[in-house]
Amino acid sequence: MSPSPSRRSQAGAGLLEVMISILILGIGLLGIAAMQATALRNGQSSLERTQAVIQSYAILDVMRANRQNALAGYYNTSGMKCTALTGGAGQPAGQTSAQGEYNVWLTSLKSSMGLASDASTCADVSCDAGVCTVIVQWDDSRGSGAVQQDSAGAEEGEAETGEGSTTRQVVTVSAI
Numbered sequence: 001m002s003p004s005p006s007r008r009s010q011a012g013a014g015l016l017e018v019m020i021s022i023l024i025l026g027i028g029l030l031g032i033a034a035m036q037a038t039a040l041r042n043g044q045s046s047l048e049r050t051q052a053v054i055q056s057y058a059i060l061d062v063m064r065a066n067r068q069n070a071l072a073g074y075y076n077t078s079g080m081k082c083t084a085l086t087g088g089a090g091q092p093a094g095q096t097s098a099q100g101e102y103n104v105w106l107t108s109l110k111s112s113m114g115l116a117s118d119a120s121t122c123a124d125v126s127c128d129a130g131v132c133t134v135i136v137q138w139d140d141s142r143g144s145g146a147v148q149q150d151s152a153g154a155e156e157g158e159a160e161t162g163e164g165s166t167t168r169q170v171v172t173v174s175a176i
Helices: 015-065 067-071 093-113
Strands: 122-128 131-139 149-152 157-161 167-175
Touching: 015 067, 015 093, 015 122, 015 131, 015 167, 067 093, 093 122
Parallel strands: none
Antiparallel strands: 122 131, 131 167, 149 157, 157 167
């Protein structure tokens, strides 16, 4: 004869086991939500870095198309510029043309990085002896600290700076 089952034998999951499993599931879901938020933030930061590189190459292409004015230094900004360049009366036609092209490019840069009225997106263009450097700077406060990259080629090179900062810069150096 087998013993009859008593009322105290386990017939299902107890309340404590259910509460523990819900707690573990909740912690796991919170971890997934945090990873999703980080992925979105870093995805936006990556998009902005990509746009900065694309825009750097865009102004370099404009300067290659207008090489004579670029070599004359008409595209040089003499430091970071966050607003359109303005020229005075009596400027050479090439300088006025170059400043107009730079202003169109800066507006396009600001629009692709966020807002056209953004005051934190700035650029610096300088050419010397056929080698031009384009620096694009923007506010990347939503992104996390990125790994600093530095790669240089024989003709063109890019470097990204700003580790641990909310201000990022992409530097592109190219012969025109």
